[in-house]
Amino acid sequence: MDTSGEANPDLESFREQWRAEQPPAPPPPPTPQQQQPTPSAAELAAEHHLHPRKPPPAPAKKAAAPRQDYEDDYVQPRSFDAPNDEAAAASTSTQGEWTVKKTTKDPVTALDHYEKAVEREAAGSLGDSLKLYRKAFRMDDSVDQKYKNKYFPKSKAKPPATASPGTAGGAESAATAPSSAEQPQTMKELINSFAGLAIEPEGPPVEGMPPPPCPIASLPEELLVHIMRDVAILDVADFVRLAQVCKRFAFLVATEDRIWRRICLGDEFGFGSMHYHWQRQITWEPLTEEDLLTEFEEQMQAQEKARAEKAAELDKGAADEDDDEKTAETPDVSLLLPLTPAQRAEKHAEESRATTLVFYKTVYNSSWLRMWRLRPRIRFNGCYISTVNYIRTGQANANATTWGSPVHIVTYYRYLRFFRDGTVISLLTTAEPADVVYHLTREAMTLHAGKRQAANNTALTHLPSAPMQYALKGRWRLASAADNPAAPLNEIEGDLIVETEGVGKYIYRLDLTLKSAGKMGAKNNKLVWRGFYNYDRMTDDWGEFTLKHDKPFFFSRVKSYGVLGE
Numbered sequence: 001m002d003t004s005g006e007a008n009p010d011l012e013s014f015r016e017q018w019r020a021e022q023p024p025a026p027p028p029p030p031t032p033q034q035q036q037p038t039p040s041a042a043e044l045a046a047e048h049h050l051h052p053r054k055p056p057p058a059p060a061k062k063a064a065a066p067r068q069d070y071e072d073d074y075v076q077p078r079s080f081d082a083p084n085d086e087a088a089a090a091s092t093s094t095q096g097e098w099t100v101k102k103t104t105k106d107p108v109t110a111l112d113h114y115e116k117a118v119e120r121e122a123a124g125s126l127g128d129s130l131k132l133y134r135k136a137f138r139m140d141d142s143v144d145q146k147y148k149n150k151y152f153p154k155s156k157a158k159p160p161a162t163a164s165p166g167t168a169g170g171a172e173s174a175a176t177a178p179s180s181a182e183q184p185q186t187m188k189e190l191i192n193s194f195a196g197l198a199i200e201p202e203g204p205p206v207e208g209m210p211p212p213p214c215p216i217a218s219l220p221e222e223l224l225v226h227i228m229r230d231v232a233i234l235d236v237a238d239f240v241r242l243a244q245v246c247k248r249f250a251f252l253v254a255t256e257d258r259i260w261r262r263i264c265l266g267d268e269f270g271f272g273s274m275h276y277h278w279q280r281q282i283t284w285e286p287l288t289e290e291d292l293l294t295e296f297e298e299q300m301q302a303q304e305k306a307r308a309e310k311a312a313e314l315d316k317g318a319a320d321e322d323d324d325e326k327t328a329e330t331p332d333v334s335l336l337l338p339l340t341p342a343q344r345a346e347k348h349a350e351e352s353r354a355t356t357l358v359f360y361k362t363v364y365n366s367s368w369l370r371m372w373r374l375r376p377r378i379r380f381n382g383c384y385i386s387t388v389n390y391i392r393t394g395q396a397n398a399n400a401t402t403w404g405s406p407v408h409i410v411t412y413y414r415y416l417r418f419f420r421d422g423t424v425i426s427l428l429t430t431a432e433p434a435d436v437v438y439h440l441t442r443e444a445m446t447l448h449a450g451k452r453q454a455a456n457n458t459a460l461t462h463l464p465s466a467p468m469q470y471a472l473k474g475r476w477r478l479a480s481a482a483d484n485p486a487a488p489l490n491e492i493e494g495d496l497i498v499e500t501e502g503v504g505k506y507i508y509r510l511d512l513t514l515k516s517a518g519k520m521g522a523k524n525n526k527l528v529w530r531g532f533y534n535y536d537r538m539t540d541d542w543g544e545f546t547l548k549h550d551k552p553f554f555f556s557r558v559k560s561y562g563v564l565g566e
Helices: 009-021 041-050 110-122 126-139 143-151 168-176 187-192 221-234 236-244 247-255 257-265 289-313 316-329 341-362 368-374 442-447 466-470
Strands: 092-095 098-101 382-393 407-418 423-429 472-478 495-501 506-515 526-536 541-544 553-558
Touching: 110 126, 110 143, 126 143, 126 407, 187 247, 221 236, 221 247, 221 257, 236 247, 257 341, 257 368, 341 368, 423 466, 423 495, 442 466
Parallel strands: none
Antiparallel strands: 092 098, 382 407, 382 553, 407 423, 423 472, 472 495, 495 506, 506 526, 526 541, 526 553
């Protein structure tokens, strides 16, 4: 009997179960037959100006995290060199504390399958890695031990000397053994011991011959510091790696406060490029005077809310006594003289610099290097990637046993790339990072603009940048005192707010917090979720997405975006 046209009841049951497990999402855009007249951007802006949008729901407090994060649960950050680089694909890449050899040829032996499985697991593809692991263990049940012996060989420790104290060997060992009173040097003491050292030129290649010239060894220190500062402005990572050249360079990198001050105050990588107020619209267009006034009204709402909360904590008498002073300190919207965008940018730049100088003395003990390492900041030389893996039970066969039920491994990725002008690219896709990170550019966004809505457009689907058709424009800013006037500024400074385009009339808002992950001293390389919301511009209502499976974002450095880069 031909049942091709009939519905499969097991399949329909599986689909219903899958839909029930999905987080709530905004409704899809209407079909052309059902589409209602959509208001223009000017009409939405005018309505939004007349009725400022409600504040979003308060995200969870930092002290009450929704779940405990474990570093081993997430993919460790990676570094992407260049697209389509065969040499880089065959090189070794460090993943946290272990190294995996990337192989381009098809696996043959059990160890090849195991290595490929480890590589796929590090990339977040648990389904592919599970298949490779199974095949490797079918071929050799001890392949895991061979892998450990190859990449993690046990160091053979030398046996201790057994000579008696009366022999010459025992006397020599006792003489060379370190005294128990000697303490190991701290890092600060070690760096200070390099203070009087000079740059030593390379020795002669052949004994008796003159050594090769070393012009940098004869440079005055003022010129050497100037050169190192220029290197730091181009790339801070390259400047730090200069410490590996010689001890004199290590001393200058660790102690030259003038360079670290220039890095912190500059707008290349430092806090001069950190924005604590909106700089652009969500569609990347310049802000208008209406946008500035709306932002001010939202800040006033936050201040009024903070005043109400603080007054509720105090008794009625104390609240009445301080009411006049609080009213005098809070500006009135009706008396506000709107600033031009240029005046606003200049004012915010002065406030940001003043805050940086205050934190330099009070929070970071007058150390620019300490501020650079510990103060929350956005990193621009790469992107933040969230790798999400979760397991969902499939539809079981009525004639099969329970342990034989199918299991679906779902994998998808979220990407965020931040720009110095306050804009951001957000992308949700199943494409792997190696196929996406090089195309997170403005040019790729322009190339694929509107292609997602065109169902019959297949001209650009075969390009490597095809996943960018699902990318969303957005804007970002760090939290400021205006967001929570009652809280100390240094406690809320690490909070990040991202607003992106949504489906139809919706706007998506991501509330994140900057954290640090890893054991190698890296900072500001992790974004933890605080909340994920959608805003309806027509009804002025907020909705919240559940974060059942979403994982934090981890920073991955992208060394080159090619001709499509910023």
